[in-house]
Amino acid sequence: MTRLNAVAPDQAAGAVKEMYDAIRQAIGVVPNIHQGIANSPTALQGFLQLGASLNAGQLGALDQEAIALAVSQAYDCKYCLAAHTLLAKKAGLTEVETIEVRRGTIKKPTLAALVQFVTQAIRPDGRITDEDVAAVKAAGYSDAQITEAVLTAAQIMFANVFQRVHQAPVDFPAAPSL
Structure with missing residues (x-):
């Protein structure tokens, strides 16, 4: 309800x-x-x-969905995990890779760097160091893409927090358990 x-x-x-x-x-x-x-x-x-x-930005759908999965896992939002598991598969991740993103163990080095960066950034006590920024840049992300990654995380954080308040019934296939 x-x-x-x-x-x-x-x-x-x-x-x-x-x-x-x-x-x-x-x-x-x-x-x-x-x-x-x-x-x-x-x-x-x-x-x-x-x-x-x-x-319409420079960050691709696969990157956006990896961010959405990482944020939704951090917030433990079953609704958002279900929705973004489905969307991540449509963007090109396998089900196994969606689980790896959620665990922070994705084997694709570029996505791994992005997921690690975003996971650190969204922590309430998260501090982004020069090394953190250098690592995501070394993985191939531009300043514009890093900016969009942070904005994507903020949008997904809103959805996760809103779901905590609203508690909409999940209308997507459930995400696999970890």
Whole structure:
């Protein structure tokens, strides 16, 4: 049971209906978490616009989904882990690799550097050293991509924290247990 109102697609009007129509066109359904965020059309619009901006940026979908998995694992959000496991597979990760990202043991060196960097950055006590930045740069990430990685982490952190408040039913296949 959700803690906040869920704006059902058949009850959406105005700007929310337009955003729902765009979401449905893009992915076929309006996920439960979006129905909670829609309590504030401003929040839903910002969330969607941020995602669209990031998708048009320099950081690829595979990198974005690895970040989403790492953040969602750190926050232990079953909803976000389910959603981003599915999206990570669509972006090119295998199920085994999604688990490795979540454990911080991904064997792809570039992704490993990115996941390690983001995992350190999102820790409440996380301090980013010169060496941390140098390592992610040495893995091939540009300053623009590092900036987008931090923004991607922030967007996913919002979704994870919002889910803690809202508690939307998971409407994606469950992520594998670790």
